[in-house]
Amino acid sequence: MTAAEILASLKxxxxxxxxxxxxxxxxxxxxxxxxxxxxxxxxxxxxxxLQAKASLVLGQLEELSVLPWVDAxxxxxxxxxxxxxxxxxxxxxxxxxxxxxxxxxxLDKREVLPPPRLSGEVEERPPRVxxxxxxxxxxxxxxxxxESSLKYEQNRSLYLQLEDEERDQDIIEYDKTGQWEDxx
Amino acid sequence: MxxxxxxxxxxxxxxxxxxxxxxxxNTIVLYEHRHTVMALGIQFSDEPLLKWIKKLVPDMTISGDxxxxxxxxxHVRYTIQIVRTKQEFKNALETPGIHVVYSxxxxxxxGPCFGLNPANGDNxxxxxxxxxxxxxxxxxxxxPLIGIPISADIKHHGYHFLPALSSVExxxxxxxxxxxxxxxxxxxxxxxxxxxxxxxxxxxxxGQPVLDGESYWGFGSRDMNLLLVADxxxxxxxxxxxxxxxxxxxxxxxxxxxxxxxWQPIVRGRKGFKQSDAEGFAYFVDRVSDSTVDPIWMANWxxxxxxxxxxxxxxxxxxxxxxxxxxxxxxxAGFLIKKDL
Numbered sequence: 359m360t361a362a363e364i365l366a367s368l369k370x371x372x373x374x375x376x377x378x379x380x381x382x383x384x385x386x387x388x389x390x391x392x393x394x395x396x397x398x399x400x401x402x403x404x405x406x407x408l409q410a411k412a413s414l415v416l417g418q419l420e421e422l423s424v425l426p427w428v429d430a431x432x433x434x435x436x437x438x439x440x441x442x443x444x445x446x447x448x449x450x451x452x453x454x455x456x457x458x459x460x461x462x463x464x465l466d467k468r469e470v471l472p473p474p475r476l477s478g479e480v481e482e483r484p485p486r487v488x489x490x491x492x493x494x495x496x497x498x499x500x501x502x503x504x505e506s507s508l509k510y511e512q513n514r515s516l517y518l519q520l521e522d523e524e525r526d527q528d529i530i531e532y533d534k535t536g537q538w539e540d541x542x
Numbered sequence: 543m544x545x546x547x548x549x550x551x552x553x554x555x556x557x558x559x560x561x562x563x564x565x566x567x568n569t570i571v572l573y574e575h576r577h578t579v580m581a582l583g584i585q586f587s588d589e590p591l592l593k594w595i596k597k598l599v600p601d602m603t604i605s606g607d608x609x610x611x612x613x614x615x616x617h618v619r620y621t622i623q624i625v626r627t628k629q630e631f632k633n634a635l636e637t638p639g640i641h642v643v644y645s646x647x648x649x650x651x652x653g654p655c656f657g658l659n660p661a662n663g664d665n666x667x668x669x670x671x672x673x674x675x676x677x678x679x680x681x682x683x684x685x686p687l688i689g690i691p692i693s694a695d696i697k698h699h700g701y702h703f704l705p706a707l708s709s710v711e712x713x714x715x716x717x718x719x720x721x722x723x724x725x726x727x728x729x730x731x732x733x734x735x736x737x738x739x740x741x742x743x744x745x746x747x748x749g750q751p752v753l754d755g756e757s758y759w760g761f762g763s764r765d766m767n768l769l770l771v772a773d774x775x776x777x778x779x780x781x782x783x784x785x786x787x788x789x790x791x792x793x794x795x796x797x798x799x800x801x802x803x804x805w806q807p808i809v810r811g812r813k814g815f816k817q818s819d820a821e822g823f824a825y826f827v828d829r830v831s832d833s834t835v836d837p838i839w840m841a842n843w844x845x846x847x848x849x850x851x852x853x854x855x856x857x858x859x860x861x862x863x864x865x866x867x868x869x870x871x872x873x874x875a876g877f878l879i880k881k882d883l
Contacts, residue, residue: 376845474877478834480830482830507828507880515720520729541724
């Protein structure tokens with residue numbers, strides 16, 4: 359779909375029409391995956407002259423190659439299968455590393471973020487969150503998978519109870535040691 | 543992850559209604575009936591929740607505090623009943639086979655709170671229908687001790703309260719997880735505090751100091767919190783607490799601020815309300831929330847597109863949760879509905 363087609367479709371869909379929004383998403387996904395899926399079929403085929411070239415192009419697709427590599431692995435065996443999965447994993451890690459690097463750059467940004475968009479009566483006041491706090495918390499969720507969702511939410515609340523200077527100290531400590539504090 | 547598509551199965555039954563000899567033939571297909579009790583908490587009791595759902599599901603019919611929607615795709619007849627008291631909420635939790643939704647304040651984790659009159663006063667804590675307090679105030683289902691902001695809640699609502707005396711030993715078991723037990727007093731950790739003079743007259747008799755030098759527990763820096771006795775079992779409001787409730791409903795959904803942190807450990811862990819293949823579903827909210835999600839939660843459940851009568855409710859509930867969360871993320875609401883952990 360072209361940018362103009364996507365824009366026109368979005369404008370035409372009334373608010374709350376989930377079925378239509380999902381259908382639009384499916385069309386965009388189908389378009390985006392058409393090329394990579396041709397490549398994965400070639401990688402999984404018996405055309406040695408094309409396999410290497412298709413594999414090279416898939417590698418250039420970076421994050422767009424993650425699912426195509428996983429799909430391609432289903433048609434391969436042994437070493438070729440492992441190679442496809444390793445490349446999926448590598449493309450995924452490379453994408454994650456880039457996001458993590460961006461998040462780490464935000465650890466020294468003190469700008470206060472707008473509060474969540476809530477309406478009506480809210481009993482518990484949402485905590486004040488700065489860009490560095492948000493980055494610290496996203497990094498924590500991502501890089502500390504051993505912490506359960508519930509424990510994460512508890513630690514998030516305890517962290518956000520702290521004064522700015524104390525939060526800053528915790529961020530510096532994490533940046534230095536890579537360790538996550540239990541705030542209880 | 544998309545919910546699993548339920549397996550199709552033969553029609554559970556058909557009932558012939560033709561009279562003998564009538565050349566016409568008609569049948570009634572037996573649809574599954576799914577009943578939801580929606581308990582509206584204090585300050586939400588007069589919200590037109592059914593009308594909000596109808597905006598999203600125009601085919602739903604409303605009659606007073608009840609509503610009905612028939613999903614021919616699902617072969618399910620949905621009904622809703624609105625209730626507004628503690629006793630009705632407790633009765634709903636004890637009713638087998640139904641869905642109970644609480645829509646209201648979590649009272650910082652103390653429990654669902656009821657009252658038709660939202661004016662400041664005891665409807666925000668113990669209740670006002672003395673003796674018994676069976677209709678108004680908090681249905682207790684929280685940790686034994688919970689930190690409550692003095693200015694934003696205790697002073698603001700002006701209710702009578704039961705603070706934790708400093709003779710009570712604090713530990714991981716009796717304290718809400720957001721009470722910073724390991725933090726030094728200098729950093730806003732737990733310490734003994736005195737109650738502001740103006741609030742002393744609001745302390746319940748059980749909370750009056752009896753020992754020399756006895757005071758109360760509190761924490762915080764700029765916003766001071768006082769530890770109140772809350773509890774879910776054998777509480778000061780028993781039998782209006784979770785401990786005295788035999789949960790039989792098929793699904794419970796707690797739509798209030800941070801109910802994941804406040805009530806999931808109690809409902810699942812301490813009370814032991816377990817999920818099996820087709821029973822014991824429970825949904826919570828992870829952070830500070832508003833009530834805009836309440837009608838969306840029900841509407842999306844009704845809109846599940848596949849036939850699933852007399853099957854597990856899980857695929858349709860998960861369909862609703864997934865759609866709600868996509869909407870909440872898209873509008874930047876800052877909270878999500880969580881199934882369980």
